[in-house]
Amino acid sequence: MSSLAATDSSATQDRGKVIQPAWVRAMHWTNAFAMVLMIMSGWQIYNASPLFEDFRFSTSITLGGWLAGALLWHFAAMWLLMINGLIYLITGFATGRFRRKLLPISPRGLLSDLKAALTFKLAHDDLSTYNYVQRLLYVGIMAVGVLIVLSGLSIWKPVQLGWLVALFGGYDWARYVHFFCMAAIVLFLIVHVALAILVPKSLRAMIIGR
């Protein structure tokens, strides 16, 4: 705790501008916590009736112990995930942060940034501006986040939310969509965490704001 406080005061001293405002940080970490609970309990639920015959998750990385426990976790953490996510989206649009930070996304910019990223030449001097690869990934993962919630609601309430299930092409398809959204989020997480470790000041900004 003391070292964190020290960093905080030194950061205040250099009067750096706030990169991640408090609401973004609070919601980011709330989402991270809820998402981990959802994924780990979801893996346990998956194991009860695997979509892919020979593929199941090791119980050393699942949450809940068995199906009923996992379902209780999943249907508890979903509230945290959904409410936090909804407030995040509303705030992001209402404050104009999404428009400022995530737009525009041009194919040309994307190509050159992607090339730079893959050759490790992408600059991270200014954390307040997202490069085109980041913009696309953040917009993409938000879309996946919306999709995983909607497909999850479809599986949970296939009769009450029949119109939603129909959008996914039926109950069975909704299960596959839910699974592949999870896979996309896990892939994103791996890249996201790896990059946060490679560029530690971005992690610092998400913790103390600067």
Next chain:
Amino acid sequence: MGRMRKLLIPGVDKRLLLRDAVKAMPDLTRRRFISGGASFGALTLLTGCNVLDGDSAEEMLKKVSKFNDAVQAWMFNPDALAPEFPESMITRPFPFNGYYDVDDAPDIDGKDWKLEVRGLVDNKKSWTLEELYRLPQVKQVTRHICVEGWSAIGSWTGTPLRDFLKLIGADTRAQYVWFQCADKDGYNSPLDMRSALHPQTQMSFKFADQILPRAYGYPMKIRVPTKLGFKNPKYVISMEITNDYKGGYWEDQGYNSFSGN
């Protein structure tokens, strides 16, 4: 093995039952689970690493599950029908579901069987199968959804439960219809009254136009397409109209009690 079977989850195929429901449970949990009593002990936490304090996490999860019961009751639209499918889409063979082998399923003699009626109801007479068969029947082809996630489309024929409740003068302001079954270890399950009165909730006597085979709950199953499979009891021997929450076989072990679709 008798004890092991108690752990098994309805509707899984046998391999999964053993592999998941039993092996997946940490030893400590398994012991607590088997020791009976507070079956919520079965809800383990972060497997292998006890980050959260077990009991308080369980208490919290129980509370949220109760809250989810209320949310689902609020979401429940008594007029929303489960989708019906053409007969060509019926899953064949329709899976047998149980926490025991099909060979261990109740083997009921229809001539001796009677449906017992209890609780807040005018006419408590028991019903023979012959009497029940004389009531008007309807057919539905709907999707059975298991708590595990898999689903199968089946065809059930029988008497709408709400018609039967009316016939026997049940107090439909009561909270629950509680079913007891002939399964080993005494399967039972509560059904909230609004779901019991849903037009598609049915006392089923036939599957795919044939007298309900033993595997699917002979002589009577309660088909509730707005509920998960474990709330569709088979081998039913009694129903009780009651305001008391009497718990259920799987509900007591941690499955969400409302479990509505």
